[in-house]
Amino acid sequence: MKQVEISAQLRGTGKGAARQLRMKGSLPAVLYGKGVDSVALFIDRKSFERIYKRDRNALLRVSIERPDGADVRNAMVKDMQIDVMRNEPIHVDLHQINLEDKIKVKVQIHVIGEDAVSAKGAILQHQMREIEVECLPIEVPDNVPVHVESLVPGDRVVLGDLTPPEGVKFLGEAHEIVISVLAPKAEEEAPAPTGEEVPAEPELVKKGKEEETETAGKE
Secondary structure: OOOEEEEEOOOOOOOHHHHHHHHOOOOEEEEEOEEEEEEEEEEEHEEEEEEEHHOOOEEEEEEEEEEEEEEEEEEEEEEEEEOOOOEEEEEEEEEOOOOOOOOEEEEEEEEEHHHHHHHHHOEEEEEEOEEEEEOOOOOOOOEEEEEEOOOOOOEEEEHHOOOOOOEEEEEEOOOEEEEEEOOOOOOOOOOOOOOOOOOHHHHHHHHHHHHHHHHHHOO
């Protein structure tokens, strides 16, 4: 994985300061890690969104501007608060990491050949959308490819069927189902009619005529 540069500046703490930064197009953030003091920062919102949309596990090289020069830290996004009305980040937690220490992150699954399965009339069922992996930060894969072109209804892919890249370990049980293939639902046939139904109204009319005949005979 390639490191991505992003600039950051120190910021004051408090809700008021964070609100003003957001209005100016900056994104409040905090950087923390094992054995280091947390640092309140702000970064450019648009730059961060471009990086995160491309790769949410991006390995960041955060350059913090200080009076005595740049302070460079390696970090990854740990958590993020979202404004649900605007669908945009309002605060980011950055976790400082050591490039020599292994980390655990979740990596998205990339399905290959789904169209071929659909062409057979089958349906893919995703039991997993991502897989947790353990590796060095620089070795985090962009995604985990899962090939399904040859699958037919009744087949399934389990975690043990997948081969991790060199240096990467998949976390989980080998029997855990990743994807299964289902047959299409059979269409329910409309029930066949059991017999001819006699309309109610004509029957009532008929009975009325019979009653009139009987009455006339009695007279």
